[in-house]
Amino acid sequence: MFTSVSSSVPMRGDRGRIHSVETCGTVDGPGIRFVIFTQGCRLRCLYCHNPDTRDPNQGQEVTVDDLLAEIQTYRSYMTYSGGGVTISGGEPLLQPEFVHELIRRCRAIGIHTALDTSGYPDFERSKPALDDVDLVLLDIKSFNPQIYQTVTHVPIEPTLRVAHYLNDIQKPTWVRFVLVPGLTDGIQNMEQLAAFVAQLTCVEKVEILPFHQMGSYKWRQLGYAYALKDTATPTQSEVQQAVEIFQAHGLTVQ
Template identity: 60%
Template sequence: MQVSTTPLPHPTAVRGYIHSFESCGTVDGPGIRFVIFTAGCPLRCLYCANPDSRYMKNGKVMSVDELIPEIQKYTTYMRTSGGGVTVSGGEPLYQPHFVAEIFRRCKALGIHTALDTSGHCELHLAKAVLEYTDLVLLDIKSFDRALFEKVTSVNLEPTLEMARYLDEIGKPTWIRFVLVPGLTDAADNVCGLADFVATLNNVEKVEVLPFHKMGEYKWEQLGYDYQLQQVEPPTRSQIEVVLDIFHSRGINAV
């Protein structure tokens, strides 16, 4: 990957709401990545690690012009590791115009782009972002519709519509599934998701992400009702059971 450090000649005044940055991320796409966490999200996931990113008003307003120089500080790391920029959240597609402009500028500089999303948005709004997206990390919280709504407080269908569209346009995609013991680990739920993913030709792999409690203290600080206090992270054997279900469908799951 060739990365230019020359600023684009035409600056933009597009602004958005940022929760935080991670300058050398290694878990949100390939290589070393500059990760931008946007503020604002329509989901209310029971295990959210960033509940403080629910509302845009709690984020910091930044322009794309301000972001690009920050990103360019790490181009050497991105170039040598095969990394790039990932926009996560919150929900990035809550601010599609902002994210599209970030990615447009990154692509003009030769920087790989990855979108970490729940897919919960109106599809026509996402298309402008996807035009400049190299890789989508699509979080599918559950395949059972009632369970999905319990976990997220929103409807599953927009996420499935997004997954089908990504397949239709051949967009490289990693599916992400958070394994929560006693909540998302039911065999019929996992099998349903595996059967669905098996119909998609663009999915490079499925990441089974173990539930963790790293964001629990934020819920307490914000006065939110954290309902998973008694839930422990999955054991290795529990993870292996889920991986085996995906593997049995010929899916690359890790």
């Protein structure tokens, strides 16, 4: 699908390393979207459904030109549905120059761009991408620092710093929260997260994503121990309780 690029070539803004693409995604931003899953992530989320994107040295190297050529073939679907391109991962902002160039080139030809990030980047290097993207999907795994550390194995502060920056520049943002029974679903945790998000005037809505086991087979294939193998998907009433907590703080919830 893509032209191979030698791994001996130093990475520049016109090329990066990706895991895969999804040509007609419908859950990562508005409309039908061309979703690019970048390679590499510093988080080790207990429920990660893409653990095969962790290693920054795996995947395939591609150029921005490669991706744009593929994106253009799906442009009619994106245009008709009000969609665009979403850069996900992994963590896209581990490759901020590549991501920024891709955003810049897409916007130059009128394609809407979205960035799905955990907010755990090299902050200063990531600012140009955050400044220029049309929409940020910001994953906040928890608000309680201890729970956040348990879920991700990294501290929460970088994510909160990005959230504040997005608010400072008034970047349209959707906050994403994964509801995991027995882990992130504590009432106090959700209340505190809802109160924090309600202060961010850039947030257009909150997406509550029920935990699922759909990615667990990848953990087995990779030989990783999967700590949540016995965790159930939240019930409809548990999801509704979470929705009502966020709505009580004046937030639009999906």
